[in-house]
Amino acid sequence: MTSSVGRWAVRLLLCLTAITSQILARAPPGRMSRRAPASTELGEFLQLGEATGPLKTTRQSGSAMIECEFMGSPPPVVQWLRGKAVHAQDRASDKLAELRSELSGMEPLPLDSATSIGATRARLYLDCVSPSDQGEYTCQGRTPSEVASSTTQLYVTEPLSEESILACEEAKGSPFQAVRVVQWRPKILAMMGTQARLVCITSGFPAPSISWTRNYQPLETGSGRITVTPSGDLIIDDLQWSDMGQYQCIASNEISSDSVTTFLYPFKAGK
Numbered sequence: 001m002t003s004s005v006g007r008w009a010v011r012l013l014l015c016l017t018a019i020t021s022q023i024l025a026r027a028p029p030g031r032m033s034r035r036a037p038a039s040t041e042l043g044e045f046l047q048l049g050e051a052t053g054p055l056k057t058t059r060q061s062g063s064a065m066i067e068c069e070f071m072g073s074p075p076p077v078v079q080w081l082r083g084k085a086v087h088a089q090d091r092a093s094d095k096l097a098e099l100r101s102e103l104s105g106m107e108p109l110p111l112d113s114a115t116s117i118g119a120t121r122a123r124l125y126l127d128c129v130s131p132s133d134q135g136e137y138t139c140q141g142r143t144p145s146e147v148a149s150s151t152t153q154l155y156v157t158e159p160l161s162e163e164s165i166l167a168c169e170e171a172k173g174s175p176f177q178a179v180r181v182v183q184w185r186p187k188i189l190a191m192m193g194t195q196a197r198l199v200c201i202t203s204g205f206p207a208p209s210i211s212w213t214r215n216y217q218p219l220e221t222g223s224g225r226i227t228v229t230p231s232g233d234l235i236i237d238d239l240q241w242s243d244m245g246q247y248q249c250i251a252s253n254e255i256s257s258d259s260v261t262t263f264l265y266p267f268k269a270g271k
Helices: 004-026 094-104 162-172
Strands: 045-051 055-059 064-073 077-082 116-126 135-142 147-157 177-191 196-198 200-205 209-214 226-228 234-236 245-252 257-267
Touching: 045 135, 045 147, 055 064, 064 077, 064 135, 064 147, 077 116, 116 135, 177 196, 177 245, 196 257, 200 245
Parallel strands: 055 147, 177 257
Antiparallel strands: 045 064, 064 116, 077 135, 116 177, 135 147, 177 200, 196 234, 209 245, 226 234, 245 257
């Protein structure tokens, strides 16, 4: 059950979505309010946010995208299931396997559950859909203590055209795969002085290279407090108020690119 603090956290996340652009456009960093939440005891909670509905229809040889978002403390990890089995997109992600291992081993998530909350968004891409893709897809959000899910039934109708079927057959023989960011955290609130981890999980072949910007300006990483992990996550140690802002993960390979943003809001511990 979501606690009163959990409900407060959800409302704050939704408010941040609406005010992010105004904060960045109008307020210089040195003049932003430093008001802190009344308590740092956020507790653990997990709640489903936006998600694709229970039914989705697409044509054979077309493309489909199913997505979901979970909010929680700590920020949730998300995985996709086809029926009861983990979907191939997630099995192919070494990073997601690493995060699931942390959960199954009862190890803490990258952000301390008592000092951070966040929203995690995940997307499942289905290209060149065939009748065999018809079925039930479940988006499952997890924290160390809670599990929640959202399920979509995919229906496949007649093909777009004979040409589209032939194009799909040709695409299946290609060694290349378009780059997609398949999981990230659009909003994170983390306590100052702790570590913030901005997740950016990708798919594509050749494996995408990842770079980060802050407020759409190049971000210096690799030394000091700010580093990028081999999997592409951005790590900020000893979080400061000046770290507040809009961070962009840019993933690219030889044939395509994709990008997403995360708004990071540092807060002070209540007294």
